Amino acid sequence: MIRSVPALPAKPLLLTLLLLALPAFLLPGAALAQQDTILLSATNCVLELEKGVYHLWDHVRVESPGVLQITCDDLRAALPQDKAAAGAGPVPTGGKLQSLVASGRVMIELYQAGAGGSTNVVRAFGRQAEYGSREEELILTGEPRIETASGTMIGTDALVYDLKSRTMRNRGPYRIELKADILKGSSLFNRATNAPKPR
Amino acid sequence: MRPPNRTSPRPHARRVPRARAAAVAGALGWALASHDLWSQPPTPAGGTTPATNAAAAATIRQWGISLRDNLTGRVQLRFSSTEAVPAVSGKGALVPALWDVTGLRLESFRADETSDFVIESPSCRVNVTTRDAASPGVFTARRESDGIAIQGYGFQFDGTERRLSVTNSVAIELRTRLFQPKPASP
Numbered sequence: 414m415i416r417s418v419p420a421l422p423a424k425p426l427l428l429t430l431l432l433l434a435l436p437a438f439l440l441p442g443a444a445l446a447q448q449d450t451i452l453l454s455a456t457n458c459v460l461e462l463e464k465g466v467y468h469l470w471d472h473v474r475v476e477s478p479g480v481l482q483i484t485c486d487d488l489r490a491a492l493p494q495d496k497a498a499a500g501a502g503p504v505p506t507g508g509k510l511q512s513l514v515a516s517g518r519v520m521i522e523l524y525q526a527g528a529g530g531s532t533n534v535v536r537a538f539g540r541q542a543e544y545g546s547r548e549e550e551l552i553l554t555g556e557p558r559i560e561t562a563s564g565t566m567i568g569t570d571a572l573v574y575d576l577k578s579r580t581m582r583n584r585g586p587y588r589i590e591l592k593a594d595i596l597k598g599s600s601l602f603n604r605a606t607n608a609p610k611p612r
Numbered sequence: 613m614r615p616p617n618r619t620s621p622r623p624h625a626r627r628v629p630r631a632r633a634a635a636v637a638g639a640l641g642w643a644l645a646s647h648d649l650w651s652q653p654p655t656p657a658g659g660t661t662p663a664t665n666a667a668a669a670a671t672i673r674q675w676g677i678s679l680r681d682n683l684t685g686r687v688q689l690r691f692s693s694t695e696a697v698p699a700v701s702g703k704g705a706l707v708p709a710l711w712d713v714t715g716l717r718l719e720s721f722r723a724d725e726t727s728d729f730v731i732e733s734p735s736c737r738v739n740v741t742t743r744d745a746a747s748p749g750v751f752t753a754r755r756e757s758d759g760i761a762i763q764g765y766g767f768q769f770d771g772t773e774r775r776l777s778v779t780n781s782v783a784i785e786l787r788t789r790l791f792q793p794k795p796a797s798p
Contacts, residue, residue, distance in 0.1 A: 449787055449788065450785065450786070451785070451786040452783065452785055452786075453782075453783070453784040453785075454781075454782065454783045455781075456780065457778060457779055457782070458764075458778045458782045458784075459775060459776070459777045460762070460776040460784075461774070461775055462729055462755075463728075463773075467784070492758075492786070492788060510788060
Protein backbone atom coordinates (compact mmCIF):
# COMPACT_ATOMS: atom_id res chain seq x y z
CA MET A 414 0.00 0.00 0.00
CA ILE A 415 1.27 3.42 -0.91
CA ARG A 416 0.28 6.10 1.53
CA SER A 417 0.26 9.76 0.73
CA VAL A 418 0.87 12.36 3.38
CA PRO A 419 -2.38 13.37 5.08
CA ALA A 420 -4.03 16.63 4.20
CA LEU A 421 -2.28 16.99 0.90
CA PRO A 422 -3.32 19.62 -1.57
CA ALA A 423 -4.25 18.24 -4.95
CA LYS A 424 -1.24 17.36 -7.06
CA PRO A 425 -1.14 16.26 -10.67
CA LEU A 426 0.23 12.85 -9.79
CA LEU A 427 -2.39 12.21 -7.20
CA LEU A 428 -5.15 13.33 -9.48
CA THR A 429 -3.86 11.01 -12.15
CA LEU A 430 -3.87 8.13 -9.73
CA LEU A 431 -7.32 9.11 -8.51
CA LEU A 432 -8.62 8.88 -12.03
CA LEU A 433 -7.15 5.43 -12.24
CA ALA A 434 -8.61 4.41 -8.93
CA LEU A 435 -12.14 5.71 -8.98
CA PRO A 436 -13.72 5.21 -12.36
CA ALA A 437 -15.83 2.42 -10.93
CA PHE A 438 -17.44 4.90 -8.54
CA LEU A 439 -18.06 7.46 -11.21
CA LEU A 440 -19.56 5.29 -13.86
CA PRO A 441 -22.57 3.73 -12.16
CA GLY A 442 -24.39 7.04 -12.29
CA ALA A 443 -25.94 6.14 -15.58
CA ALA A 444 -27.25 2.89 -14.18
CA LEU A 445 -28.59 4.59 -11.05
CA ALA A 446 -30.87 6.76 -13.04
CA GLN A 447 -32.39 3.96 -15.04
CA GLN A 448 -33.55 1.71 -12.23
CA ASP A 449 -37.21 1.99 -11.34
CA THR A 450 -37.49 -0.37 -8.41
CA ILE A 451 -36.17 0.47 -4.98
CA LEU A 452 -36.56 -1.80 -2.00
CA LEU A 453 -36.50 -0.34 1.49
CA SER A 454 -36.51 -2.41 4.63
CA ALA A 455 -36.09 -1.69 8.32
CA THR A 456 -37.33 -2.68 11.71
CA ASN A 457 -39.27 0.51 12.34
CA CYS A 458 -40.70 3.20 10.17
CA VAL A 459 -43.12 6.09 10.05
CA LEU A 460 -44.57 6.82 6.66
CA GLU A 461 -46.33 10.10 6.03
CA LEU A 462 -48.31 8.70 3.16
CA GLU A 463 -49.89 11.95 2.06
CA LYS A 464 -46.78 14.06 2.38
CA GLY A 465 -44.54 11.41 0.88
CA VAL A 466 -42.07 11.60 3.77
CA TYR A 467 -40.60 8.32 4.94
CA HIS A 468 -38.54 7.74 8.06
CA LEU A 469 -37.02 4.33 8.69
CA TRP A 470 -34.69 3.29 11.48
CA ASP A 471 -32.95 0.22 12.85
CA HIS A 472 -31.31 -2.08 10.32
CA VAL A 473 -32.19 0.07 7.36
CA ARG A 474 -31.44 -1.26 3.92
CA VAL A 475 -32.01 0.40 0.56
CA GLU A 476 -31.58 -1.72 -2.51
CA SER A 477 -31.67 -0.98 -6.15
CA PRO A 478 -31.08 -4.52 -7.34
CA GLY A 479 -27.88 -4.94 -9.26
CA VAL A 480 -26.99 -1.29 -8.92
CA LEU A 481 -26.53 -0.27 -5.32
CA GLN A 482 -27.24 -1.05 -1.72
CA ILE A 483 -27.27 1.34 1.21
CA THR A 484 -27.26 0.21 4.81
CA CYS A 485 -27.52 2.60 7.72
CA ASP A 486 -29.15 3.16 11.09
CA ASP A 487 -31.58 5.86 10.07
CA LEU A 488 -33.04 6.97 6.78
CA ARG A 489 -35.26 9.89 5.88
CA ALA A 490 -36.56 10.13 2.36
CA ALA A 491 -38.93 12.46 0.58
CA LEU A 492 -40.70 11.14 -2.45
CA PRO A 493 -42.02 13.34 -5.23
CA GLN A 494 -45.32 15.10 -4.93
CA ASP A 495 -47.20 16.54 -7.84
CA LYS A 496 -48.25 20.00 -6.79
CA ALA A 497 -49.95 20.71 -10.09
CA ALA A 498 -53.17 19.09 -9.00
CA ALA A 499 -53.60 21.54 -6.15
CA GLY A 500 -57.30 20.98 -5.83
CA ALA A 501 -56.89 17.27 -5.49
CA GLY A 502 -53.97 17.46 -3.11
CA PRO A 503 -50.45 16.20 -3.62
CA VAL A 504 -50.20 13.07 -5.65
CA PRO A 505 -47.09 10.94 -5.99
CA THR A 506 -45.76 11.03 -9.49
CA GLY A 507 -43.41 8.11 -9.52
CA GLY A 508 -40.65 10.44 -10.54
CA LYS A 509 -37.37 11.11 -8.90
CA LEU A 510 -36.50 11.15 -5.26
CA GLN A 511 -36.62 14.62 -3.71
CA SER A 512 -34.20 14.04 -0.90
CA LEU A 513 -32.57 11.26 1.03
CA VAL A 514 -30.58 11.42 4.25
CA ALA A 515 -28.96 8.26 5.54
CA SER A 516 -27.20 8.48 8.85
CA GLY A 517 -25.44 6.26 11.34
CA ARG A 518 -22.92 3.73 10.07
CA VAL A 519 -23.68 4.44 6.44
CA MET A 520 -22.35 2.04 3.88
CA ILE A 521 -23.06 2.42 0.19
CA GLU A 522 -22.20 -0.36 -2.19
CA LEU A 523 -22.20 0.34 -5.88
CA TYR A 524 -22.16 -2.55 -8.29
CA GLN A 525 -20.77 -2.37 -11.78
CA ALA A 526 -20.36 -5.05 -14.35
CA GLY A 527 -16.72 -5.82 -14.82
CA ALA A 528 -14.76 -7.67 -17.43
CA GLY A 529 -15.67 -11.30 -18.03
CA GLY A 530 -19.00 -11.11 -16.32
CA SER A 531 -17.54 -10.17 -12.98
CA THR A 532 -18.99 -7.49 -10.73
CA ASN A 533 -16.95 -4.64 -9.36
CA VAL A 534 -18.05 -3.29 -6.01
CA VAL A 535 -17.23 0.16 -4.77
CA ARG A 536 -17.94 0.83 -1.12
CA ALA A 537 -18.44 4.19 0.48
CA PHE A 538 -18.54 4.69 4.23
CA GLY A 539 -19.43 7.60 6.47
CA ARG A 540 -21.68 8.76 9.24
CA GLN A 541 -24.09 10.49 6.89
CA ALA A 542 -24.97 10.45 3.21
CA GLU A 543 -27.22 13.15 1.87
CA TYR A 544 -28.84 13.53 -1.50
CA GLY A 545 -30.84 16.50 -2.68
CA SER A 546 -32.56 16.64 -6.03
CA ARG A 547 -31.88 20.36 -6.46
CA GLU A 548 -28.13 20.03 -6.30
CA GLU A 549 -28.09 16.52 -7.70
CA GLU A 550 -25.26 15.69 -5.37
CA LEU A 551 -24.52 12.85 -3.04
CA ILE A 552 -22.58 14.19 -0.07
CA LEU A 553 -20.83 11.79 2.23
CA THR A 554 -19.70 13.20 5.58
CA GLY A 555 -18.45 11.94 8.93
CA GLU A 556 -15.06 10.41 8.21
CA PRO A 557 -16.05 9.68 4.63
CA ARG A 558 -14.17 6.95 2.88
CA ILE A 559 -14.45 5.31 -0.51
CA GLU A 560 -12.90 1.96 -1.20
CA THR A 561 -12.28 0.55 -4.64
CA ALA A 562 -10.27 -2.33 -5.94
CA SER A 563 -7.50 0.16 -6.62
CA GLY A 564 -7.37 1.95 -3.34
CA THR A 565 -9.08 4.16 -0.83
CA MET A 566 -9.97 7.83 -0.80
CA ILE A 567 -10.35 9.29 2.66
CA GLY A 568 -11.80 12.71 3.24
CA THR A 569 -11.72 14.73 6.40
CA ASP A 570 -14.78 16.89 5.77
CA ALA A 571 -16.89 15.57 2.89
CA LEU A 572 -16.71 13.68 -0.35
CA VAL A 573 -19.16 15.01 -2.92
CA TYR A 574 -20.35 13.09 -5.92
CA ASP A 575 -21.98 15.27 -8.54
CA LEU A 576 -24.61 13.19 -10.30
CA LYS A 577 -25.00 15.62 -13.16
CA SER A 578 -21.38 15.71 -14.20
CA ARG A 579 -20.60 12.36 -12.61
CA THR A 580 -17.52 13.71 -11.02
CA MET A 581 -16.14 13.43 -7.54
CA ARG A 582 -14.74 16.25 -5.50
CA ASN A 583 -13.69 16.75 -1.96
CA ARG A 584 -14.52 19.34 0.63
CA GLY A 585 -11.54 19.87 2.88
CA PRO A 586 -8.32 17.90 2.95
CA TYR A 587 -8.20 14.33 1.81
CA ARG A 588 -5.78 11.56 1.21
CA ILE A 589 -5.58 8.63 -1.15
CA GLU A 590 -4.20 5.24 -0.42
CA LEU A 591 -3.46 3.24 -3.51
CA LYS A 592 -2.71 -0.42 -3.69
CA ALA A 593 0.72 -1.06 -5.07
CA ASP A 594 -0.67 -3.57 -7.51
CA ILE A 595 -2.03 -0.89 -9.79
CA LEU A 596 1.50 0.37 -10.47
CA LYS A 597 2.77 -2.97 -11.67
CA GLY A 598 3.81 -2.67 -15.23
CA SER A 599 3.34 1.05 -15.16
CA SER A 600 6.01 3.23 -16.67
CA LEU A 601 5.07 6.03 -14.30
CA PHE A 602 8.18 5.58 -12.17
CA ASN A 603 10.44 4.16 -14.89
CA ARG A 604 10.67 7.16 -17.08
CA ALA A 605 13.97 8.52 -18.24
CA THR A 606 15.29 11.41 -16.22
CA ASN A 607 17.95 13.98 -16.75
CA ALA A 608 19.99 12.60 -13.91
CA PRO A 609 23.50 11.59 -14.90
CA LYS A 610 23.76 7.97 -15.77
CA PRO A 611 25.69 5.85 -13.33
CA ARG A 612 29.16 4.97 -14.56
CA MET B 613 -82.91 -21.88 41.62
CA ARG B 614 -80.36 -19.48 40.19
CA PRO B 615 -80.85 -18.20 36.68
CA PRO B 616 -78.62 -19.87 34.10
CA ASN B 617 -76.69 -16.72 33.36
CA ARG B 618 -75.66 -16.41 37.00
CA THR B 619 -73.61 -19.56 36.58
CA SER B 620 -71.50 -18.06 33.82
CA PRO B 621 -67.79 -17.89 34.65
CA ARG B 622 -67.63 -14.51 32.90
CA PRO B 623 -68.95 -11.80 35.21
CA HIS B 624 -69.49 -9.29 32.42
CA ALA B 625 -71.85 -11.72 30.73
CA ARG B 626 -74.07 -11.64 33.78
CA ARG B 627 -74.26 -7.92 33.69
CA VAL B 628 -75.04 -7.79 29.98
CA PRO B 629 -77.91 -10.09 29.15
CA ARG B 630 -79.17 -10.53 25.63
CA ALA B 631 -81.63 -7.70 25.69
CA ARG B 632 -79.07 -5.24 26.92
CA ALA B 633 -76.49 -6.50 24.42
CA ALA B 634 -78.94 -5.97 21.63
CA ALA B 635 -79.58 -2.48 22.90
CA VAL B 636 -75.86 -1.73 22.96
CA ALA B 637 -75.44 -3.10 19.50
CA GLY B 638 -78.31 -0.97 18.34
CA ALA B 639 -76.75 2.09 19.88
CA LEU B 640 -73.46 1.32 18.17
CA GLY B 641 -75.26 0.84 14.91
CA TRP B 642 -76.84 4.25 15.32
CA ALA B 643 -73.45 5.78 16.09
CA LEU B 644 -72.00 4.21 12.99
CA ALA B 645 -74.88 5.37 10.90
CA SER B 646 -74.01 8.90 11.90
CA HIS B 647 -70.64 8.22 10.26
CA ASP B 648 -72.29 7.08 7.05
CA LEU B 649 -72.49 3.36 7.50
CA TRP B 650 -72.79 2.05 4.01
CA SER B 651 -72.41 -1.66 4.44
CA GLN B 652 -75.11 -4.24 4.36
CA PRO B 653 -77.50 -4.13 7.28
CA PRO B 654 -75.82 -5.39 10.45
CA THR B 655 -76.50 -9.02 11.13
CA PRO B 656 -76.04 -9.88 14.80
CA ALA B 657 -74.54 -13.31 14.87
CA GLY B 658 -74.38 -14.27 18.52
CA GLY B 659 -76.59 -14.08 21.54
CA THR B 660 -77.95 -17.57 21.38
CA THR B 661 -77.14 -18.59 24.91
CA PRO B 662 -77.38 -16.75 28.19
CA ALA B 663 -73.62 -16.94 28.60
CA THR B 664 -72.89 -15.20 25.31
CA ASN B 665 -71.21 -11.93 26.01
CA ALA B 666 -72.18 -8.59 24.62
CA ALA B 667 -69.39 -8.47 22.07
CA ALA B 668 -70.39 -11.76 20.54
CA ALA B 669 -73.97 -10.63 20.45
CA ALA B 670 -72.92 -7.55 18.49
CA THR B 671 -70.74 -9.29 15.94
CA ILE B 672 -71.33 -7.78 12.54
CA ARG B 673 -70.51 -9.45 9.29
CA GLN B 674 -69.52 -7.44 6.23
CA TRP B 675 -68.88 -4.47 8.47
CA GLY B 676 -67.99 -1.17 6.89
CA ILE B 677 -67.90 2.50 7.56
CA SER B 678 -67.00 5.58 5.55
CA LEU B 679 -65.51 8.56 7.34
CA ARG B 680 -66.04 11.94 5.75
CA ASP B 681 -64.39 15.30 6.04
CA ASN B 682 -66.42 17.45 8.41
CA LEU B 683 -66.18 20.51 6.19
CA THR B 684 -66.41 19.20 2.66
CA GLY B 685 -68.36 16.03 3.28
CA ARG B 686 -66.02 14.11 1.04
CA VAL B 687 -65.10 10.54 1.88
CA GLN B 688 -61.64 10.37 3.41
CA LEU B 689 -61.40 6.83 4.73
CA ARG B 690 -63.38 3.69 4.26
CA PHE B 691 -63.03 0.79 6.66
CA SER B 692 -64.48 -2.57 5.76
CA SER B 693 -64.05 -6.07 7.04
CA THR B 694 -65.50 -9.51 6.83
CA GLU B 695 -66.41 -9.41 10.51
CA ALA B 696 -66.32 -6.86 13.31
CA VAL B 697 -66.83 -7.21 17.02
CA PRO B 698 -67.16 -4.30 19.44
CA ALA B 699 -64.12 -4.16 21.65
CA VAL B 700 -64.66 -5.05 25.27
CA SER B 701 -62.93 -3.23 28.08
CA GLY B 702 -61.27 -4.99 30.97
CA LYS B 703 -64.46 -4.60 32.98
CA GLY B 704 -66.50 -6.29 30.33
CA ALA B 705 -68.22 -3.22 29.00
CA LEU B 706 -68.29 -2.38 25.32
CA VAL B 707 -66.02 0.45 24.28
CA PRO B 708 -67.81 2.87 21.99
CA ALA B 709 -66.30 3.27 18.51
CA LEU B 710 -63.67 0.57 19.13
CA TRP B 711 -63.92 -2.54 16.98
CA ASP B 712 -61.91 -5.71 16.65
CA VAL B 713 -62.15 -6.55 12.99
CA THR B 714 -61.24 -9.54 10.89
CA GLY B 715 -60.15 -9.12 7.30
CA LEU B 716 -59.68 -5.37 7.40
CA ARG B 717 -59.54 -3.35 4.22
CA LEU B 718 -58.85 0.32 4.82
CA GLU B 719 -59.04 2.58 1.82
CA SER B 720 -57.88 6.17 1.89
CA PHE B 721 -59.14 8.75 -0.56
CA ARG B 722 -57.69 11.96 -1.91
CA ALA B 723 -59.51 15.25 -1.80
CA ASP B 724 -61.14 14.48 -5.15
CA GLU B 725 -62.34 11.15 -3.71
CA THR B 726 -60.10 9.07 -5.94
CA SER B 727 -58.52 6.10 -4.25
CA ASP B 728 -55.14 6.80 -2.69
CA PHE B 729 -53.88 3.74 -0.86
CA VAL B 730 -55.26 0.55 0.64
CA ILE B 731 -54.18 -1.15 3.85
CA GLU B 732 -55.18 -4.74 4.53
CA SER B 733 -54.74 -6.77 7.69
CA PRO B 734 -56.17 -10.14 8.70
CA SER B 735 -56.90 -8.89 12.18
CA CYS B 736 -56.72 -5.51 13.82
CA ARG B 737 -58.45 -3.01 16.08
CA VAL B 738 -60.18 0.05 14.65
CA ASN B 739 -61.21 3.24 16.40
CA VAL B 740 -63.72 4.98 14.19
CA THR B 741 -63.72 8.12 16.32
CA THR B 742 -60.02 8.80 16.16
CA ARG B 743 -59.78 7.12 12.75
CA ASP B 744 -57.00 4.83 13.89
CA ALA B 745 -56.28 1.21 13.10
CA ALA B 746 -53.62 -0.94 14.71
CA SER B 747 -52.43 -4.51 14.82
CA PRO B 748 -49.38 -6.35 16.09
CA GLY B 749 -49.69 -8.78 13.21
CA VAL B 750 -49.04 -8.83 9.52
CA PHE B 751 -50.35 -6.17 7.16
CA THR B 752 -49.95 -4.95 3.60
CA ALA B 753 -50.40 -1.54 2.07
CA ARG B 754 -50.28 -0.40 -1.52
CA ARG B 755 -50.91 2.59 -3.69
CA GLU B 756 -51.75 1.94 -7.28
CA SER B 757 -50.88 5.38 -8.58
CA ASP B 758 -47.17 5.04 -8.00
CA GLY B 759 -46.89 1.32 -7.41
CA ILE B 760 -45.72 1.56 -3.82
CA ALA B 761 -46.15 -1.69 -1.92
CA ILE B 762 -45.57 -2.13 1.80
CA GLN B 763 -45.69 -5.21 3.96
CA GLY B 764 -44.70 -5.74 7.53
CA TYR B 765 -45.61 -6.71 11.04
CA GLY B 766 -47.07 -4.48 13.69
CA PHE B 767 -48.64 -1.30 12.42
CA GLN B 768 -50.59 1.69 13.57
CA PHE B 769 -52.39 3.90 11.12
CA ASP B 770 -53.36 7.44 12.04
CA GLY B 771 -56.21 8.26 9.72
CA THR B 772 -56.24 11.93 10.58
CA GLU B 773 -52.62 12.49 9.65
CA ARG B 774 -52.51 9.64 7.14
CA ARG B 775 -49.48 8.35 8.98
CA LEU B 776 -48.49 4.70 8.97
CA SER B 777 -46.15 3.54 11.74
CA VAL B 778 -44.55 0.11 11.68
CA THR B 779 -42.88 -1.31 14.75
CA ASN B 780 -41.68 -4.82 14.04
CA SER B 781 -40.54 -5.15 10.47
CA VAL B 782 -41.24 -3.37 7.22
CA ALA B 783 -40.37 -3.86 3.58
CA ILE B 784 -41.25 -1.19 1.05
CA GLU B 785 -41.09 -1.46 -2.70
CA LEU B 786 -40.97 1.80 -4.57
CA ARG B 787 -41.52 2.25 -8.25
CA THR B 788 -39.43 5.32 -8.54
CA ARG B 789 -36.04 6.47 -9.61
CA LEU B 790 -33.42 6.90 -6.98
CA PHE B 791 -31.87 9.79 -8.82
CA GLN B 792 -32.79 12.01 -11.70
CA PRO B 793 -31.93 10.56 -15.08
CA LYS B 794 -29.27 12.44 -16.91
CA PRO B 795 -30.67 14.07 -20.05
CA ALA B 796 -29.77 12.23 -23.19
CA SER B 797 -26.79 13.65 -24.99
CA PRO B 798 -27.53 15.17 -28.39
